[in-house]
Amino acid sequence: MNIGDIAKATGISAKMIRYYEETGLIRAANRALSGYRVYSDNDLQTLRFVRRARDLGFTVKQIDDLLTLWRDRTRASASVKEIAMGHVAALEKKMQELKDMTDTLLHLASNCHGDDRPDCPILRTLGSADAVAPLPKTRDRRKTRAFDRVR
Amino acid sequence: MNIGDIAKATGISAKMIRYYEETGLIRAANRALSGYRVYSDNDLQTLRFVRRARDLGFTVKQIDDLLTLWRDRTRASASVKEIAMGHVAALEKKMQELKDMTDTLLHLASNCHGDDRPDCPILRTLGSADAVAPLPKTRDRRKTRAFDRVR
DNA sequence: CTTGACCTTCCAACGGTGGGAAGGTGCAGG
DNA sequence: CCTGCACCTTCCCACCGTTGGAAGGTCAAG
Structure with a gap:
């Protein structure tokens, strides 16, 4: 998948995907010989996660924390709930x-x-x-x- | 009144007052021989207006429109109400x-x-x-x- | 081979606001 | 009068998240 495909699939613009990579929110995509970014299903899942957290009003920093927890198989659900409830309080x-x-x-x-x-x-x-x-x-x-x- | 005095009186930082002047929201202040900006009671009133509209969540552009109406003695109150109610709709x-x-x-x-x-x-x-x-x-x-x- | 859709990097802008550097002014105390 | 300090000036930079555009390379279909 090229960046355009994954942009369509996630609803995040190609511009923003590059930005997320540059700022370290997501890891750098693999490249084809041409230099084009190539994305896997795994990347798709991650970016969908980002997109949804963004829809829920999380900041990029908060999403960074959530992604870390997401990737950590041994995380405690309490940590996630804490972030989420803190965010709810801010929204309210x-x-x-x-x-x-x-x-x-x-x-x-x-x-x-x-x-x-x-x-x-x-x-x-x-x-x-x-x-x-x-x-x-x-x-x-x-x-x-x-x-x-x-x- | 110097910029610091008016900043204290309105609650708008001196930085922002200069910014509002630069972007044309408020007209350029008179200057003393030293180059210091000098403000009148009229300026104070205008900046208080800006501050309050800002507190109510109006954008600078909207405040610009409101200020124009404010200065226009012949404005129709309907115009103001329209802006305000449009803003209410956006807030809601x-x-x-x-x-x-x-x-x-x-x-x-x-x-x-x-x-x-x-x-x-x-x-x-x-x-x-x-x-x-x-x-x-x-x-x-x-x-x-x-x-x-x-x- | 040309065309058009895609990709790359780089640079700038938006709205508001804060931070800080480098230098000038105003005023009070010694 | 000098010193110190608080204030003022302009300038440039950063933040966040996002968009736009320029200048150039790549891919696939006609």
Whole structure:
């Protein structure tokens, strides 16, 4: 299998497969005489693993750890579960942050006419000297501000 | 006010304030004879606006649009509301994706002993030829795969 | 042999943010 | 006045994960 075949089979772009090799996430593929990378069924399985872990939102570093455990026949299932549950906690924290944002936005938008008049409480509040958060219960929102944006 | 003062007042780092200026999000600050950037109360207000919109998860591009509307005295509140509600929709979509991930992970983890035995359904499933998603209702999960990772 | 689909490596960009080097300024204390 | 320190300036680099493109080599079918 050439890189294009395995890219199709796994859904990972050829670019990314080369990148994963370069950064050491997967081991370097064998080469044909032409210099083309040649992949085995084993490689296919590994890359499928990577793809799925990626779909589940694991970082490349976490996948690296998981792959090590995956390859280790004597691993303890507790180690895997620990990584997975730690990741679940991170996902849930992020969900809460997103929820706080939407709550705030919906609150602001609910007071906005949404017509052709210029007055808009969304802009007014963003520009004012007061804090934005109209939801006093989530007092620690301020600390967790720097994270990924929504595209 | 120098850049450090305004950085403290807004919670945006001096680095980022220079970056926002460089990329055109905010207009270039006036300079003192020394070359130091000097900020007015007006600038403070603008940067506070930026900071809050950022806290609400808007991208820099979206903030650019919002700032334009903010400065336009004749804007229609509908335009602002549209941007805000579009953003809410994006946030909600992302939350759903995160929820699908956690559901899948919790499902996998619930079948994992989590002891010192090596057998672990999390790894087994990730490496298998079958699809990961054990939740047939979210059939379009596959399409929306490439997005930010959770740190 | 030509054509087109594939492969190779290399270099750059994205969005946001942080780090640090090398040098200039402003102000207080001695 | 000199020294020291906190601050400012510009510059370049790194991160993560991914995409794009250029310039060139290879393979298989027509």
